[in-house]
Amino acid sequence: MIVLCLTGSIGMGKTTTSHMFAAEGAPVHSADAVVHQLYAGKAAPLIEAAFPETVVNGVVDREQLSARVLDDPKALKRLEAIVHPLVRAEEEAFLEAARQRSARLAVLDVPLLFETGADSRCDRIVVVTAPPEVQRERVLSRPGMTEAKLEAILARQMPDEEKRARADFIVDTGNGMEAARLAVKAIVKRCRAL
Ligand SMILES: CC(C)(COP(=O)(O)OP(=O)(O)OC[C@H]1O[C@@H](n2cnc3c(N)ncnc32)[C@H](O)[C@@H]1O)[C@@H](O)C(=O)NCCC(=O)NCCS
Numbered sequence: 001m002i003v004l005c006l007t008g009s010i011g012m013g014k015t016t017t018s019h020m021f022a023a024e025g026a027p028v029h030s031a032d033a034v035v036h037q038l039y040a041g042k043a044a045p046l047i048e049a050a051f052p053e054t055v056v057n058g059v060v061d062r063e064q065l066s067a068r069v070l071d072d073p074k075a076l077k078r079l080e081a082i083v084h085p086l087v088r089a090e091e092e093a094f095l096e097a098a099r100q101r102s103a104r105l106a107v108l109d110v111p112l113l114f115e116t117g118a119d120s121r122c123d124r125i126v127v128v129t130a131p132p133e134v135q136r137e138r139v140l141s142r143p144g145m146t147e148a149k150l151e152a153i154l155a156r157q158m159p160d161e162e163k164r165a166r167a168d169f170i171v172d173t174g175n176g177m178e179a180a181r182l183a184v185k186a187i188v189k190r191c192r193a194l
């Protein structure tokens, strides 16, 4: 089974592109989706203990948590030390299930692939990219997003150019949905032939 990892900086189009891989029949595991599940479940008491008053009715309040960690690298590290091992365990269970079903290709959508060293677990890497002005426009149009918040996030992520230099495949989402879909189809074809 080929483990194909998908990554990219904020707003580059990872989630949208991962849905295109799913539409091609590949099982897809999203680290972000797992974090959302964990924050409404078993991670909530751990986070409340480390960051008091960030959990409301048993669910992590992401806005509160974000305000506590985004400009405090030490706090972010403490949060990651709680969350990343749980995500990693879910990822392993997903890969095992895909192997059991004899899948030829499994996709891991991992926003912080290079930053967390997860790239060593991948057979091939797809970097999802778009021109910087497209990225900014997309991200700044989200509710609650500000220039300052975007700068803080970008400062914690590996620059897009560096990510692209490490990619086996690149999907540029700056040319519309159809172009991205064609790129995804070609990647799936290449991977299934490996
Ligand atoms: C800080 C939190 C609460 C902010 O939540 P929010 O819903 O506002 O934003 P979201 O999760 O969509 O992230 C926005 C952007 O920040 C990036 N980002 C998230 N966590 C991190 C991090 N640890 N380091 C660098 N960038 C990060 C994401 O890739 C995304 O591009 C949340 O991102 C979080 O809990 N992060 C820690 C867990 C983690 O590392 N998740 C990343 C995938 S495993």
Ligand SMILES: Nc1ncnc2c1ncn2[C@@H]1O[C@H](COP(=O)(O)OP(=O)(O)OP(=O)(O)O)[C@@H](O)[C@H]1O
Pocket: 008, 009, 010, 011, 012, 013, 014, 015, 016, 017, 032, 111, 138, 172, 173, 174, 175, 176, 177, 178, 180
């Ligand atoms: N191929 C594409 N063509 C046009 N628009 C796209 C394309 N791919 C993604 N987009 C748009 O870009 C925006 C960001 O996409 P998406 O949410 O998939 O990004 P992301 O990388 O997962 O974001 P984040 O890092 O914040 O989780 C969305 O509005 C989406 O519709």
